Amino acid sequence: MLMEPTAPAATRTDLCRITVRGKDGSEQSFDVGRNDMLLKAAVAQGIDYPHNCRVGVCGQCKTRLVGGRVSPMVDLALSPLTNEQIQAGFVLACQAKVRSDLVIDVKLGSGTQLPVRYVSAQVTRYRKLPGEVIDLRLALDEPVAFNAGQYCTIAESGSFTRRSYSYYDAPPADGSGAREVGFLVKRLPGGRFSEWLFAEDRSGVKFWVEGPFGVMGVDDLDRDGLCVAGGTGLAPILSIVGDRLRRSKTAKFTIVFGVRTAADVFANERLQALLAEGGDRVRLVTILSHEPAGSAWTGPRGMVTAALDEALGVDYAQTAAFICGNLGMVEAVERRLIGLGVQADRIHADKFVPSGTP
Numbered sequence: 001m002l003m004e005p006t007a008p009a010a011t012r013t014d015l016c017r018i019t020v021r022g023k024d025g026s027e028q029s030f031d032v033g034r035n036d037m038l039l040k041a042a043v044a045q046g047i048d049y050p051h052n053c054r055v056g057v058c059g060q061c062k063t064r065l066v067g068g069r070v071s072p073m074v075d076l077a078l079s080p081l082t083n084e085q086i087q088a089g090f091v092l093a094c095q096a097k098v099r100s101d102l103v104i105d106v107k108l109g110s111g112t113q114l115p116v117r118y119v120s121a122q123v124t125r126y127r128k129l130p131g132e133v134i135d136l137r138l139a140l141d142e143p144v145a146f147n148a149g150q151y152c153t154i155a156e157s158g159s160f161t162r163r164s165y166s167y168y169d170a171p172p173a174d175g176s177g178a179r180e181v182g183f184l185v186k187r188l189p190g191g192r193f194s195e196w197l198f199a200e201d202r203s204g205v206k207f208w209v210e211g212p213f214g215v216m217g218v219d220d221l222d223r224d225g226l227c228v229a230g231g232t233g234l235a236p237i238l239s240i241v242g243d244r245l246r247r248s249k250t251a252k253f254t255i256v257f258g259v260r261t262a263a264d265v266f267a268n269e270r271l272q273a274l275l276a277e278g279g280d281r282v283r284l285v286t287i288l289s290h291e292p293a294g295s296a297w298t299g300p301r302g303m304v305t306a307a308l309d310e311a312l313g314v315d316y317a318q319t320a321a322f323i324c325g326n327l328g329m330v331e332a333v334e335r336r337l338i339g340l341g342v343q344a345d346r347i348h349a350d351k352f353v354p355s356g357t358p
Contacts, residue, residue, distance in 0.1 A: 152211025
């Protein structure tokens with residue numbers, strides 16, 4: 001197995017004590033290396049720390065710094081933190097380099113933290129779909145457990161080019177680890193990984209898989225869900241809806257799926273299978289943003305936010321929302337849903353940011 005370089009064992013002077021204060025006055029402590037990133041070091045120890053993107057975009061890992069010192073690795077003015085949160089001492093754990101012992105305020109323990117695994121795999125399906133998307137399936141040499149809506153990092157064996165993608169599979173119903181996992185990979189012009197992947201059939205190629213990462217709405221099991229997906233943001237939506245159809249006997253789901261044109265609609269096979277499984281518990285609204293005028297398309301047109309109104313028939317005050325797609329789309333949908341009455345703590349978002357984006 002290809003192993004990552006092992007750092008020398010840290011001495012006590014190289015370590016910083018992280019103390020987490022709970023709302024009830026309880027405390028939990030763990031040690032990380034001085035100059036380590038707070039989130040990465042915590043997750044590596046199995047600490048159930050809230051997070052998703054790990055690149056300073058989603059804001060899931062926001063943490064209030066009560067005492068101690070960190071060095072932010074991004075300009076906080078460009079982060080998802082509000083001015084009020086910054087003034088109150090909040091930082092992003094994924095972008096906070098630990099400089100001293102810390103006292104922090106963050107809600108740990110969603111009960112969903114799974115061990116991060118690093119396993120070898122092989123491509124068992126390489127299938128080009130409409131919209132310049134590839135359905136990529138990997139057979140894992142060892143089973144890996146993950147939660148619905150999570151993601152992992154994949155790379156060709158021997159390559160240092162790694163990219164993160166969400167699983168589109170629902171986790172195995174029996175709770176065992178998955179032996180095979182699938183991803184939807186969009187071709188990005190100039191993208192090192194996606195251009196390589198699209199160049200030729202990669203069936204049989206060896207990969208390495210590291211994960212799972214992220215938390216994508218682990219609560220609200222029996223609450224009806226509104227799922228909004230832009231492009232390959234459909235992948236975690238397929239995982240979440242497929243999982244909840246099995247785990248809840250009552251939850252219903254409305255999926256709003258946005259792509260540019262009718263020719264770009266992909267994953268029909270998986271969508272139809274999900275609709276067949278869910279029956280009257282799942283409905284699909286496909287909306288096209290750049291469909292030529294006068295075409296045969298009779299469905300809704302516009303950005304995905306155009307489909308989010310009272311006519312959609314969703315009880316916005318009671319629904320749980322799951323939003324997946326590019327950063328701008330997700331933020332626009334969040335604003336729209338809050339305006340429609342969705343409670344902010346029931347909005348679960350996965351914001352895709354292309355590698356290399358500042």
